[in-house]
Amino acid sequence: MNCMMNMKRYIVSLLVCIAIGMPMHAYTVVIDAGHGGDDPGAIGRVAREKVLNLNAALQLGEMIKEAYPEVEVIYTRKTDVFIPLHQRADIANKSKADLFISIHANASDNRNASGAETFVLGTERMEDNLDIAMRENSVIKMEADYQSSYEGFDPNSIDSYIMFDLLQSDYMNQSLQFATLVQKQFVDSLKRGDRGVRQAAFLVLLRTACPSVLIEMGFVSNRDEERFLASEAGKIGITRSIFRAFSQFYKPGQVVPVLKSDSIKVPTTQEQITQSIQEKKSAITYKIQIFSSRNKIKNTDPCFLGLKNCTYKKDGVWYKYMYGNCKTYQEAKKLQETVKKKFKDCIVVAFDGDEQIPVKKAIELQK
Numbered sequence: 398m399n400c401m402m403n404m405k406r407y408i409v410s411l412l413v414c415i416a417i418g419m420p421m422h423a424y425t426v427v428i429d430a431g432h433g434g435d436d437p438g439a440i441g442r443v444a445r446e447k448v449l450n451l452n453a454a455l456q457l458g459e460m461i462k463e464a465y466p467e468v469e470v471i472y473t474r475k476t477d478v479f480i481p482l483h484q485r486a487d488i489a490n491k492s493k494a495d496l497f498i499s500i501h502a503n504a505s506d507n508r509n510a511s512g513a514e515t516f517v518l519g520t521e522r523m524e525d526n527l528d529i530a531m532r533e534n535s536v537i538k539m540e541a542d543y544q545s546s547y548e549g550f551d552p553n554s555i556d557s558y559i560m561f562d563l564l565q566s567d568y569m570n571q572s573l574q575f576a577t578l579v580q581k582q583f584v585d586s587l588k589r590g591d592r593g594v595r596q597a598a599f600l601v602l603l604r605t606a607c608p609s610v611l612i613e614m615g616f617v618s619n620r621d622e623e624r625f626l627a628s629e630a631g632k633i634g635i636t637r638s639i640f641r642a643f644s645q646f647y648k649p650g651q652v653v654p655v656l657k658s659d660s661i662k663v664p665t666t667q668e669q670i671t672q673s674i675q676e677k678k679s680a681i682t683y684k685i686q687i688f689s690s691r692n693k694i695k696n697t698d699p700c701f702l703g704l705k706n707c708t709y710k711k712d713g714v715w716y717k718y719m720y721g722n723c724k725t726y727q728e729a730k731k732l733q734e735t736v737k738k739k740f741k742d743c744i745v746v747a748f749d750g751d752e753q754i755p756v757k758k759a760i761e762l763q764k
């Protein structure tokens with residue numbers, strides 16, 4: 398009977414969708430990039446959690462859309478903006494989401510802490526995970542009317558967490574199933590440290606009316622893990638792991654589809670992980686900026702005072718001309734002394750691949 402009712406409702410909504418020309422989605426997944434805007438989340442030496450989260454969220458959404466065009470992908474944010482926690486859950490509830498994936502990165506005072514973990518809403522061994530719940534929940538204090546929005550919930554008071562004890566999520570089993578698949582991918586396919594599937598009192602999960610997980614991809618406070626998370630191989634590896642877990646959850650027992658991005662190699666052994674961290678370090682180069690010009694200048698122009706193979710970087714209306722290509726800051730400083738004889742105001746600049754980054758950041762990244 399119930400099934401017949403559901404069928405009827407499905408057919409009616411299908412007809413409505415056809416009539417008003419709306420695409421009918423059989424399944425909706427909401428991807429939530431944690432933090433954003435004025436709230437950077439966890440801060441590493443160079444990486445910002447909000448940036449890593451957004452990158453992973455968008456990449457994951459693209460993978461799901463490519464493999465399953467029938468799935469509607471909704472993001473809680475697609476840019477660097479601040480979204481209150483309750484709005485994130487509202488987005489999932491309004492779109493009648495079938496799955497909610499919140500993506501985060503972790504930090505700890507203990508610099509050695511590392512590994513990936515996936516959380517579901519729950520109270521089992523809640524005390525063990527109180528710190529992380531408090532840290533992630535405390536972002537609500539940045540919301541102007543948080544006391545009324547969260548009915549007096551104080552993210553930093555242990556008492557506030559007692560109310561979670563009374564809550565029983567209807568979606569616990571499915572949330573646990575998906576969380577387990579994510580962790581399995583992280584550990585088996587990507588060789589990340591395993592902190593397991595855990596339960597904690599995250600406000601963002603409390604308010605969603607569907608299976609929901611919160612993924613902590615790794616620790617930006619751990620030097621090697623931060624490098625891994627910020628490396629191209631690391632980024633794609635993390636997203637691919639979540640995508641594969643989604644595939645197994647969405648279509649149990651079926652082969653995970655091959656994606657265009659599968660041609661990009663990701664580290665699957667400890668040596669490859671070390672290598673990808675090493676690559677991230679060696680992508681850093683230093684150059685000597687000799688002058689800027691509004692005009693593009695030929696390489697052979699006498700204004701280079703005999704310096705060969707100068708390159709330029711366009712910055713707004715300016716062409717910034719540079720000389721040299723050094724692997725270390727020390728090497729660049731030495732070169733600067735020589736170049737100063739011709740261009741006395743020349744400065745050292747740094748690049749991460751093609752992107753110019755502050756010299757300080759480059760030095761930090763290479764440590």
Ligand SMILES: [Zn+2]
Binds near residue numbers: 431501502
């Ligand atoms: Zn976070």
